[in-house]
Amino acid sequence: MRTGHGVAGGTALLLALTFLVASVAVELFGSDHAVAGVKRGILFTVPILAICAIVAGGSGSWLSGKSQAKVISRKAKRMRIIGGNALFVLIPCSVMLDRMASAGEFGTRFTALQTIEFIFGLINVTLLGLNMRDGLRMRARRGRAPRAGRALAQNPVRVSR
Numbered sequence: 001m002r003t004g005h006g007v008a009g010g011t012a013l014l015l016a017l018t019f020l021v022a023s024v025a026v027e028l029f030g031s032d033h034a035v036a037g038v039k040r041g042i043l044f045t046v047p048i049l050a051i052c053a054i055v056a057g058g059s060g061s062w063l064s065g066k067s068q069a070k071v072i073s074r075k076a077k078r079m080r081i082i083g084g085n086a087l088f089v090l091i092p093c094s095v096m097l098d099r100m101a102s103a104g105e106f107g108t109r110f111t112a113l114q115t116i117e118f119i120f121g122l123i124n125v126t127l128l129g130l131n132m133r134d135g136l137r138m139r140a141r142r143g144r145a146p147r148a149g150r151a152l153a154q155n156p157v158r159v160s161r
Contacts, residue, residue, distance in 0.1 A: 001063060008059065016049060023117070089117075094117070
């Protein structure tokens with residue numbers, strides 16, 4: 001379960017970062033046709049990102065159980081923000097930007113929507129990155145304790161009388 005959680009979270013972060021970088025790069029260096037292609041690609045890939053985020057959030061919730069650890073509550077809070085940003089801002093922007101780009105409408109409205117998408121996309125990439133950082137730190141801490149226990153079992157302490 002832990003591996004699936006990490007893969008899902010890592011894939012969500014990678015996709016969100018790819019969407020952001022591709023959008024910025026094509027806007028700076030691509031043609032209108034290329035912009036439309038990237039917007040279409042993002043729109044059709046959003047469901048994969050959504051599934052990864054849902055799997056990461058659900059498995060994280062399951063793995064944390066009833067833990068009251070601050071790091072876990074921070075990760076859960078970030079996931080709620082990420083989900084809200086995606087549902088209420090990023091997905092609607094993605095749909096509208098795809099429609100506008102397909103119709104060749106690259107005016108002020110397109111630029112404004114894309115700016116909003118960039119800002120909220122950057123927020124989500126940052127929050128996903130912070131969650132990954134915290135998850136890796138938790139994994140590192142968890143990894144040290146069992147190794148110490150194995151070492152103790154392999155080299156028991158002898159008490160002299």
